[in-house]
Amino acid sequence: MTLEIPANYQRIVLAARPRGPVVEENFRLETVAVPALAEGEVLVRNHYLSLDPYMRGRMSAAKSYASSQALDHTMIGNTVGQVVASRHAGYAVGDYAAGLLGWAEMGVADGAALRKLDVAALPLSVYLGAAGMPGMAAWYGLNHIILPKAGETVVVSAASGAVGSVVGQLAKLRGCRVVGIAGGPEKCAHVVDVLGFDACIDYKAGQLEADLAAATPDGVDGIFENVGGATLEAALARTNAFARIALCGLIGGFNGQEMPIKNSRILLINRLSLRGFIVTEHMDLWPQGLQELAQLVADGKLKYHESVATGLAAAPRAFMGLLQGQNLGKQLVKLI
Incomplete structure (x- = not known):
């Protein structure tokens, strides 16, 4: 198979570091030449970012992990x-691959850094969501930190x-009662009616603590935290003794805000286990997790939703919307 290779492609670079919320001026769209390949390298035309x-x-x-x-x-x-x-040797023209090629229409990578994809089994985009890194974060945090038992909340x-x-769908498959927290009635309806959670609390309704208490009559045994701040504090207040907390993200503080835990004494009183994790530090488990996730998607047991922006130039605004909670499900940029 032979595919046409253009002389140039577009990419987006970081032009300036944000001071507070991300703005479009933090990015710059550039046109660059397609590089020649060295031995062992692969050139990929990206379809989705x-x-x-x-x-x-x-x-x-700032210093981070x-x-x-x-x-x-x-x-x-x-x-x-x-x-x-x-x-x-492991990649032929026409193969499909996942990689870390960035905000760009094309990219070059060492073949060892890529993952070959079966597009006959699943749509290509799903390998960036439920059967990709986000899915692995959910799978690892639930199965290796929360360790849920049937009947737990x-x-x-x-x-x-x-x-x-x-996370919620995997917990349901383990026999748990699952309560989500999301922003707005549309998102909460999706969480319950499509994803199958037992309940979803709309934090924008202004009754987070009371609504969460009503939805967790038997307390909380596991917390999968992506936001921090008020959502974590409300969930901590409902914990049972020896509850487990998987700290995956703190999106609520990404613009530089401090994220103190006001009721941190509960960590001691309820003898809680709180563990932060970075899913890319557990690559040895990725083959198992990705295989399980892909099979669940293929069997229709793991549902997903995608918010898709079109064209590389749309990436900055779509990213800003993601940070503001405007997307539903997985946020992608369709490049071709």
């Missing part, structure tokens, strides 16, 4: 696409998002 909350943390110069996004370099991001040229914040939506 994943937008994820962790990118906001990388845009900062990973190095900051470099200025004037392609913004970090997971992609899926088709191989258009290869000097790697699990609370999930950002329940309509790419990670939270998977």
